[in-house]
Amino acid sequence: MTKGCKATSEVSGGGGAVEAQSESGVEGGSVPPLPEAAITPPTCHLLQAPIKSPFDKKEYRVIQLGNGLRALLISDLSKKLSSEDDEGLMHFLEHMVFMGSEKYPKENAFDYYIKKHGGRDNAHTDMEHTTFYFEVQERFLNEALDRFAQFFIQPLMKVETMTREREAVHSEFQMAVPEDSYRTQQLFATLAADGHPMGKFTWGNESTLNVGIPDEELHKKLHELRLRYYSAHYMTLAVQARLSLDTLQEYVTSIFSLIPNNGLSCPSYKHLEPPFPVEKFHRLYRIIPMKEYHSVEINWALPSYLKHYKTKPLHYISHLLGHEGKGSILSYLKKKVWAVGLYSGNDGSGFEHNTTYAVMSISVELTDEGFKNLDQVLLVVFQYLYMIQQTGPVERIFREIQQTEKLNFDYAEEETAIENVENLSEGMRMFEPEDYLTGDSLLFEYDPEIIKNCMQQLVPENCNIMISSKSYEGQDVCCMTEDWFGTKYSVEDIPQEWVKEWSKPPENPHLFIPSPNKFIPDNFDLLKVEEGATEYPRVLQKDEWGEVLYKQDQKFKLPRTYCYIYFLSDLLLQSPRAAALLDLYLNLFQQHLMEDIYPANMAQYHYTINATERGLVFKINGFSQKLPQMLELLLHHMDTFEEHLDEKSFQEIRQQQMKSYHNAIIKPENMKKNVRLSIVQFVHWTPYEKLKAIVDVTSKDLLEDFVYKLYPTCHIRMLVQGNTSASQALDMYNLVKTRKVKYEMQVVPPFPEMRTMKLLQGCWIARLKAVNPADTNTSVINYYQGKEGTLMTEVLHEFIQMVMDEPVFDFLRTHEQLGYHVYCTNRNTYGILGISITVNTQANKFGVQHVDERIEAFLKEFLNTVRNLSSEELSSLKDTLTSMKQTVDLTLREEVDRNWGEITDGEYLFDRLQRQIELIKDITRDSVAECLESLVSSKTNKEYRKLTVQVVGASNPEDGTPPALEGLLGEDNVVKFLGPCDKSAVKDYPAEQFITDIASFKEKLEPYPVTKIV
Incomplete structure (x- = not known):
């Protein structure tokens, strides 16, 4: 029995608070007058604890506050250190409650607080609920919860804020317009009966939130909606931290009891007819x-x-x-x-x-x-x-599904805390506490x-x-x-x-229910830790064909193993044709493989096969018992690839691959990325180059020009980690090597390292016309290139991004309203560090010159912010970055992926985090300012190197038609460069700074030396 709570089996009849429901159908139709919201004293009832996995070390408690809010508390001490809803109004309300409260009135104050302390936050609105969620360092959890709860206690939702945030909602909708899944879903909604909530347009845009409705009326509707649906007894809350259940209960009870209860019955759709006649x-x-x-x-x-x-x-x-x-x-x-x-x-x-x-x-x-x-x-x-x-x-079949789902639950790897509470808070609406x-x-x-x-x-x-x-x-x-x-x-x-x-169709003898699944494991024993087990992966074997690294798991104690294999080859750097043949090979390989591998997938064995710029990567993971069998199956299909290859399948899959390239080409975001990488990397093949290269290839070309050449000349890098022994890891490596013998394996020369091009000093502009004339979305990235990376500059760049993350969003999105997606990113291009700021906007809203000018205005202001950091602010930020790096790996996969990144980059610095933590101590305000200034200040830095890639969307998308595949194939080049614009209100760059041909521009550049950050 816990102090302040009394045991009860009573279950509240309502929904939630990290998840706040926005159900919009009220039984009986009309909404009754809103009563004066009641605020209850901080009391709670203890509900039944949920059933958990036998291997789950977390502790759980379910409480119901006096105001009706239900909360799931999760102590993770095991770790060390609607009908009346106007179109889209609930979605708009989700945005508005972030914009300050009576207690914390500054706009984006919550977002700033969370990001300043190493966290992140988000929200989304579904048909019957809205979910808000965040994560933050534990020592700041209590105040973060208080700031969070103010969304539902006394949000400001000012008229002037509303007029700005409406632009963000419209921008979010515009980004969704070209996406076929959303387009089909909205068409599906039109099949609903007239007046049924399923037929609503839930996105919201400038038409539904602006046209024909005065701001005062819209503002009033938002507040009415909040009072009706953001009521405590409709809410569920999930909180997880490495704190005791008693501490979490004290936090939640004292803070969330202040959320009002409007006393109205929970919204219901029971009176409605089925939505689709x-x-x-x-x-x-x-x-x-x-x-x-x-x-x-x-x-x-x-x-x-x-x-x-x-x-x-x-x-x-x-x-x-x-x-x-x-x-x-x-x-x-x-x-x-x-x-x-x-x-x-x-x-x-x-x-x-x-x-x-x-x-x-x-x-x-x-x-x-x-x-x-x-x-x-x-x-x-x-x-x-x-x-x-x-x-x-x-x-x-039911028992088989039941068994595999139980295995996955019992031996599940941890979700991140933020994903866990998001999912649990939503499930609490539907399930009994024990479930x-x-x-x-x-x-x-x-x-x-x-x-x-x-x-x-x-x-x-x-x-x-x-x-x-x-x-x-x-x-x-x-x-x-x-x-x-x-x-x-x-x-x-x-x-x-x-x-x-x-x-009553004719019988088809080729169709039948699945046979019993032979991949379901029955041995979950954990191996004894081997003598001499190491903290980091160690090289088990290194020979002329490659190397295998191995680490036995001593921490997570799950019967799971990961095996990652990298086949590196310079073949892919030679031409876009070779890179396209790799894509085609993997597509065909997976088509042939799926029938045999699918039962393993159902038994919780997983695989991915991906093409990279330097080769192909096989990743497999699952229960340790039958992972070698899965590897054998993959390798067997490598051996028999030629036997399964027929011309009809080849032609159809090649056509599918061409369509995939087409679909990548027409997205502004993809074009921006590919143009930037084509300029700054020594070699980068774009989807368009690969599309043109694959048009006439045959199955014979695939075999003779690619498959027969790839495996004999590739270099193997392999990592085996988890519940496995060194001898088992060596056996798997030898299995992979054996496949090279089939192709008369050759001694492979050292693999040529990837290099980065050194931009010319100054600012360079690649302005392009978007390929899809029916898409108004514009995408701009300003990339600021630095020098060869060191561990210290790597830490400084991470510090800068952490500090910049919230201000760039607040300046460019919240206040400038440039677009929905605004973010900064650290760039590590094969050892050359840099930073970028990305803004996705709409061509009929802002010109690219204006976007670029506002990014520069932000950087000028941000540089002053960094120069004026107080000693206390600097110390707090250093503590935050240190805490982020001290956070333990949550799952075996997380640890494996971090180790794999060191192997694929060829740096092998497995203790990178520990070394970085020591270097954080040496960060000073001057070192941060100097690092930032060396990147973004054109006035004081002679080594200033900026590349802005601007993909300009269609000003009148309603008049455009997306290009067909045949149309793209008829183009000499889909990259249509644009020059300066004299009509803009913002002064444009001189013509000589515009890139009009990538190949010609790169002829003026020199590559940086091969750089490893060690």
């Missing part, structure tokens, strides 16, 4: 996407299954429909070369699953051939559906009737079909326009002959 929903939609692809999506609108979380019928069904192993829908479609990917199920978001309905979707990414045979693809889907409906629920930790993860009860009931609703007669294809463009097919995102689409009845055939 069949006559409106059961149609076929054709959509023109922004990106280059074909897909077909089959949707069903089902009743909500939130209350059935102990059985999770949607999880069971999506496991079968989304399976990628033998007998699955995708496996069959891949063999026919009709599809490259399939997603099935429900993503768990508020849009796809809430108290009014749940969506079940099957989305198939089609090849060109699959699009031509769309009717057959759909038939295969319904054949599988009919087969599992006739079979009915299979207990073996707060398990409710979202585990399957508790096998209930075949619930599963069967859900399955039987997935019939052709009530499905919705959405077909997306760039090929509809110019065909006079999609002549309708969605109101908010401008999506072009058409709607028609689903052909009755299709529905008739799907209702």
Whole structure:
């Protein structure tokens, strides 16, 4: 029994506070008058503690405050050191409560406090709730909680702040406009019944928050909305820290009891009809996407299954429909070369699953051939559906899913504290206290009737079909326009002959339910720590072919192992064709691999295969027992790659790869990145260069010009870390080396190191026209290049970024309102340090000259701020940076990834953090100011080197059409450089400072020497 609380089994009937719900349907329709909000004295009741994993060392306590707020307290001492909602108004309210409170009136005061003390914060609004979350150093937690609680106690929400923050909401919406997932989701919302909240436009933009509504009225609506929905008894709160439960309880009780309770019943949608009437929903939609692809999506609108979380019928069904192993829908479609990917199920978001309905979707990414045979693809889907409906629920499959989810829960690696409290606070709305930790993860009860009931609703007669294809463009097919995102689409009845055939389809012998999973482990023993075990990875073997490093885990004590393999080759530096062939090889390799590897994925074994500028990286991890078998499987598919390669698959996958390049090219953010790297790196191949290079390649080219050359000439770097022995690590290394023998392995010369180009002194401008004329988003990065890095300059740069992080946001976003995404970044380009500031804005809002000028104005002000740091401020900031570096690795993966970064960079400084902590002591105000001045001050620094890359979006996006793949292939170069603009109110740079050809500009540059920061 804890002081100040009395035990009770009573469970509050309401939702939450790190998560504050914004449910907008009130039973009975109209909103009753708001009563005077009551503030209750700081008391609490103790609720039932949640069930936890046997390996979870954290302690938990659930309390309910006198005002109705429920809180989950997490002590981690084991670690060492809506209907009345105007369109988008709840989203706007989420933004506004950050802008100061009666107790802490300065705008962005909370954000400043959190970042000053090494933390971060964010918020997001879903269909039925809003979630606010943050993390901060523990010694500042109490005051941070008090500042946080003021969002809900007495936020200011001033009119003048509202008019500025409205611009941020609109900018956020504009950034979403080119994204196909958001465009399709909003079109889906139009299928809702008139007046139903599911049909609302929840983003908010300048039209819904400005046009036709006076600021005074909007301001009044915001305050009414806050008083109605930000009430304590609707809120849930989760707090995690390395503090005792009693201390956390004292913090929460004293602070959060001050949140008012408005006394109104919790909002409900129970009085509403189902959101999607069949006559409106059961149609076929054709959509023109922004990106280059074909897909077909089959949707069903089902009743909500939130209350059935102990059985999770949607999880069971999506496991079968989304399976990628033998007998699955995708496996069959891949063999026919009709599809490259399939997603099935429900993503768990508020849009796809809430108290009014749940969506079940099957989305198939089609090849060109699959699009031509769309009717057959759909038939295969319904054949599988009919087969599992006739079979009915299979207990073996349910128990297998149950077993793997239990293993993942019991032996889970820690989430970060901020991710943990975010997820838990949202789950607290739906689960009983004892299930707060398990409710979202585990399957508790096998209930075949619930599963069967859900399955039987997935019939052709009530499905919705959405077909997306760039090929509809110019065909006079999609002549309708969605109101908010401008999506072009058409709607028609689903052909009755299709529905008739799907209702009782012919049997397909190639489709069957999954076989028992042989990858599920049954041995979770931890190995004894070997004699001579080291704190850092050590080299087990180094030979002419490569090296393997090894570290046995002594800290996390989980039966998991990580194995990372880097195949380095200078082949990829020789031409964009070689780099494109690597992308194509990996795409084909993973297509061939998936059927066999998928059962391992389901048993919590994971892998990634990625292309880098210097080679390819295989990463595998999972339970230690069967990880060598997974490695064997990957290597076997490397051996047999040529046997699986057929010309038809090759042509279709090559086309998919070309579309992937196209989709990267049309995004301003990607163009900005690729142009900058093309200038500052000795070698960097852009998506456009790779697109042009891959057009005519054949399967023979792939084998002879790439595969046969890569493995014999590559150099291996390998790390094995976790619950494994040195001999097992050596065995895995030898398995990898054996594969090189197949390709007549050669002695590999030392790998040529990557180098960075030294920019000319002064400021250089690469101004480009965005590729997509239907996208108004503009992206600007100002990059300030420094010198060869040392450990001390590395620490100084990190200190500068930490101090700059909040002021750059406050200056350029909050006050200047330049755009939604504003941030600063440390840059380490192969040992050459620098710093950058990025602003994403809209072309019809601000010109790039203005953005650049305001960035420079900020830097001038920030430099003065640094010069005037007091001794106390400097000491506090140094303590913050030290604390951030002293934070222990939370998971084995985190430690492995940090070690792997040292290996891939070739620096091997595994004690980097400890060395940096010592150097932080030497930081002075003058050393910080001198470092910053040497980067960003053109007046006092003769070595000033600035590159600004400005990708200019479309001023009139509504008149533009996204370019098709064929259109890009017809261009000599998609990089269209722009010169100075005389029409801007801000004076532009001289013409001679503009880059008009990257190759010509780089001829004037010299590379820095190879640099390692050690």
